[in-house]
Amino acid sequence: MTTVNTPVYSLQELAGHVKGEIIGDATISLSGVGTLSGATKQQISFLTNTKYKPQLATTGAGAVIVHEKMRDDVTGNALVVANPHAAFARIAQLFDTTPAVAAGRAASAVVATSAKLGNNIALGEHVIIEDNVVLGDNVVIGANSVIRKGAHILEDSVIHPNVTVYPDVKIGKRVTVHSQTVIGAAGFGYANDGGTWLPIPQTGSVQIGDDSQIGASSTIDRGAMEDTIIGKNVIVDNQVQIGHNCIIGDHSCICGATGIAGSCHIGKYVIIGGGVGINGHISICDNVQVTGYTMIVQDITEPGVYSSGQPAMPNRDWRKNAIRLRQIDSLYERVKKLEKAQQ
Numbered sequence: 384m385t386t387v388n389t390p391v392y393s394l395q396e397l398a399g400h401v402k403g404e405i406i407g408d409a410t411i412s413l414s415g416v417g418t419l420s421g422a423t424k425q426q427i428s429f430l431t432n433t434k435y436k437p438q439l440a441t442t443g444a445g446a447v448i449v450h451e452k453m454r455d456d457v458t459g460n461a462l463v464v465a466n467p468h469a470a471f472a473r474i475a476q477l478f479d480t481t482p483a484v485a486a487g488r489a490a491s492a493v494v495a496t497s498a499k500l501g502n503n504i505a506l507g508e509h510v511i512i513e514d515n516v517v518l519g520d521n522v523v524i525g526a527n528s529v530i531r532k533g534a535h536i537l538e539d540s541v542i543h544p545n546v547t548v549y550p551d552v553k554i555g556k557r558v559t560v561h562s563q564t565v566i567g568a569a570g571f572g573y574a575n576d577g578g579t580w581l582p583i584p585q586t587g588s589v590q591i592g593d594d595s596q597i598g599a600s601s602t603i604d605r606g607a608m609e610d611t612i613i614g615k616n617v618i619v620d621n622q623v624q625i626g627h628n629c630i631i632g633d634h635s636c637i638c639g640a641t642g643i644a645g646s647c648h649i650g651k652y653v654i655i656g657g658g659v660g661i662n663g664h665i666s667i668c669d670n671v672q673v674t675g676y677t678m679i680v681q682d683i684t685e686p687g688v689y690s691s692g693q694p695a696m697p698n699r700d701w702r703k704n705a706i707r708l709r710q711i712d713s714l715y716e717r718v719k720k721l722e723k724a725q726q
Contacts, residue, residue, distance in 0.1 A: 389414045390478055394446050397427065398462055400477065401470040403448070407460030413445050416475045427462075429471035448474070484525040484541055485510075507544060519556070534567075537593075549605060555593035555615070563600040566591070570604040570611075570627020570645060583607060585627060592616070592633065598623065604645070614651070632669065 392400075395409040417426035419435055422444035429448035430439060439447060439456055446460040448467045457463075464470040485507035492506040498516040506512070507526035516530050519537040524530065525544035533551040536542065540558040548554070549567030560566065572583040587606025591597070592615035601619055604627040605611060611625065614633035619625070623637050626645035631637070635653040643649070644663035653667055656675035661667075665679055670686035673679065677691045696704075 389480060392477060394427075394460060394462070397446075397474055397477075401448075401462065401464055401473050403462035403464040403470060405461070406454065406457050406463060407446070411445050411460060415478050416471065417444060419444065419447070427471075427474060429467045431468050484523045484543055489526075501538070513550075525562070531567075543599075549588075551588040552605070553588065553590045553610075555591055555595065557594045558591055558597070559595075560597045561599040561601075561621070564597055564602070566597070566603045567605040568602060570607055572607050572627060572645075587611065587628065589613070595619070598639070601625075607645075620657070626663065638675070 391412050391414045393409065394405055394411050394413065397413065398405050398409070413425060413427045415426045417423065417428050419428045419430060419438040419442045422428045422442060424443060424445040426444055427446045427448065428442060428444040430436065430453060431450070436453070436456060440458050446462060447457065448462045448464060448470050449457060450467050451463055451465060454463050462470065483505070485505040488504065488506045489508045489510065491508045492510040492512070494500065494506070494512040495514040495516065497514045498512045500518045501520035501522065503521045504518055505523040507524060507528070509527050510524045511529045513530060513532045515533045517535040519540070521539045522536050523541045525542055525546065527544050528542050528546040530536065530548045531550045534548045536548070536554045537556040539556055540554055542548070542560050543562040545562045546560050547565045552567040554560070567589045569585040572585055573580045574583060585605050585607050587608050587610045589603050589605050589611045591613040594616040595613055596618045597603070598619055598621035600621055601623040603611060603613065603625045606628045609628060611628055612630045614631055614635065616634045617631050619637045620639035622640050624642045625631070626643055626647070628646045629643055630648045632649055632651035632653065634651055635649060637655045638657040640657055641655055641659045643661045646664045647661055648666045650667055650669035650671065652670050654672045656673055656677065658676040659673050659679065661679040665682055667679070667683045668686060671683050672688045674688065674690040677689060683689060
């Protein structure tokens, strides 16, 4: 069994890390994070949703991260910050004891002689590094992952086990790619000749910008002739499909089970909820939020929140509404006749 040394920080040290104001005892020691309802006195928690504000009075947490507006609600030790969620994320990183994806270079790893590896590279069991691959310093490649010919992965990036990176893919610095993800597979490009589908070679590749995160079992297709481009600090959830020649702007967020067809151009700071479907050749401007299970079939040119679909309701009500929906056309024609008769 591997023993993990749990880091310990004083509230004063944590305050310095997130530039927070201390309420209470700055000398208390904290060794982890927890929820308001479940934290112990050795842990720090946070509050962003006012729904949970009553738990401030009963929490067992040694300290709580709160917004400036909630300082008067604090009954114990606290860190007061402008963005509690972000402060919690930074503090949680300090306490993270997740085992390393790989350490050292496994004897079973296969590295082509033409590959260029930087300093302090970690390769897990049965990793394959093909010809002309370039790995920057401190890159970590998990077990059974395959990095194909000419791919570049820059400094401090982490590839989890069982990932496939296709030829000539370019991955930036500090990028994380989770297990079972495939980057750079052929885009879905075919021509139909009398009922027979003819594959069109996909000769572009994929570029992923610095500080991006790609979830598990996601797929990012290579471009048909030009590259598919994922910007900087883009976060992609699990089981997301991004089609060939898509461009995703910096700092955007794509939630799980979303499907984006080819040649979509998505702007910066766009948030796409879970299960969204986006038709091919769609453009979405910057600062758009798309709620879950929305279907996008035309360009979005103005920032804002966009939705479609129908929330769940009792089946009996849904059946009534479905019948009424089928009657809309006949009702429209009746209204037209009435309007014409009144003219």
